Amino acid sequence: EDQVTQSPEALRLQEGESSSLNCSYTVSGLRGLFWYRQDPGKGPEFLFTLYSAGEEKEKERLKATLTKKESFLHITAPKPEDSATYLCAVQRRGGANNLFFGTGTRLTVIP
Amino acid sequence: DGGITQSPKYLFRKEGQNVTLSCEQNLNHDAMYWYRQDPGQGLRLIYYSQIVNDFQKGDIAEGYSVSREKKESFPLTVTSAQKNPTAFYLCASSINWNGNQPQHFGDGTRLSIL
Numbered sequence: 001e002d003q004v005t006q007s008p009e010a011l012r013l014q015e016g017e018s019s020s021l022n023c024s025y026t027v028s029g030l031r032g033l034f035w036y037r038q039d040p041g042k043g044p045e046f047l048f049t050l051y052s053a054g055e056e057k058e059k060e061r062l063k064a065t066l067t068k069k070e071s072f073l074h075i076t077a078p079k080p081e082d083s084a085t086y087l088c089a090v091q092r093r094g095g096a097n098n099l100f101f102g103t104g105t106r107l108t109v110i111p
Numbered sequence: 112d113g114g115i116t117q118s119p120k121y122l123f124r125k126e127g128q129n130v131t132l133s134c135e136q137n138l139n140h141d142a143m144y145w146y147r148q149d150p151g152q153g154l155r156l157i158y159y160s161q162i163v164n165d166f167q168k169g170d171i172a173e174g175y176s177v178s179r180e181k182k183e184s185f186p187l188t189v190t191s192a193q194k195n196p197t198a199f200y201l202c203a204s205s206i207n208w209n210g211n212q213p214q215h216f217g218d219g220t221r222l223s224i225l
Binding site for chain 2: 041044089091102103
């Protein structure tokens, strides 16, 4: 059975304090791993897709990496506007384009 | 601007009433999806549509129905058979159904019971 576990559930950082969010997954053949950002009362906003172990993608202060069992979202020198819930989702190979989501990490960056 | 529009933003349902949530996209995407989001749980797939006039049940389809008569529209009806409908409902679309392109989401409809 597909499983996605995100940790920690919540994270509070001082502005400028770098850290990482973890997404551990179990899926029968990974087609892709997706990271989204969700602000309160809004829909998820797409950030990255990772397809194979060793792949990395960057966008501003965010960098996503992928291994065969987990993905990390590294946040470098975060700012208060980076506060949001970050969602990880996996897509299984061979099936429709359906995503299986984790429960998210709620990030708060304190000025 | 291209995107996905969900309406209404807030919706209230009385006991025994069916309600319909609207989802419209102008991205020319073939595939569309409905998810439900509850506190402390990941998004769960209700229904998806790979192409016009076709749709499939997701993981939690009981008590819901959909139609896909037009490419740009994928309305979701929450029927009286859904006993716990209070949730945040999210509509998404992707370029096609069998690739690995990302899904893009609307800003959701929050449904509550009166």
